[in-house]
Amino acid sequence: MVAIVIFDIDGVIRDVTNSYRRALADTVEHFTEGNFRPSMAEIDSLKGEGVWNNDWEGSQELIYRYYEGIGKSRSHLRYSYEEIVHFFQCRYRGRDPENADTWDGYITQEPLLVDLDFFHTLTENGYYWGFFSGATKGSAEYILTRRLGLKDPVLVAMEDAPGKPDPTGLFMAVESIKQRNNIQQSLPIIYLGDTVADMITISRAKSIKPDHDLRAIAVLPPHIHQQDNLMADYSQKMLDAGAQQVLTRVTDFINP
Structure with missing residues (x-):
């Protein structure tokens, strides 16, 4: 994997x-x-x-x-x-x-930014995946299971862990994935988010587990798309906060 x-x-x-x-x-x-x-x-x-x-x-x-x-x-x-x-x-x-x-x-009325095939492709390409969000569990499950059709995805939501940039929820999601899939080896851990807090979460995770391969990838939020000056400023802010890469949209992760 x-x-x-x-x-x-x-x-x-x-x-x-x-x-x-x-x-x-x-x-x-x-x-x-x-x-x-x-x-x-x-x-x-x-x-x-x-x-x-x-x-x-x-x-x-x-x-x-x-x-x-x-x-x-x-x-x-x-x-x-x-x-x-x-x-x-x-x-x-x-x-x-x-x-x-x-x-x-x-x-x-929320537009979805991915579809079910995106996650099938992730799995086919050798990725394990899950979610760590500051959204409430009800809101997150509504999107993931009702709208997207995912079956019992790994999810750490607001009620489950301290808010970001505390990395506790990130570690919880990773551990849940490891247990579900009986993963014994050490694998890179990639977190994709759209805020400064998301990027700082990885920085703090690195300070707690410096021996882990932890990577932050920023995704530009949809409301700034088509605005080149805002996209450039937002990208720089994410890089300054610790992002190793900035994607325009999350699907670019598998379709660069």
């Missing part, structure tokens, strides 16, 4: 431009009483800080920053984190966010 490949999901397997990012913008706009709706560039800037992989926390942070900008402190805001999460989930999942059978929110 060639390597173990772990994929992020949002921006890599599915286009979240008009789903997660839209829900984030909706949430910030709602809790700033219509006074501030972050642009894609402003969301990119926040994620470029490398610590806001969780979009609920990112929404809260942008709300905080707006109010700080008009002279109000975080401690005086009346919005709870739970309220922010609930509003976000109602936009993203739908009116009944706990029942996947009735979801009618933005998640149902």
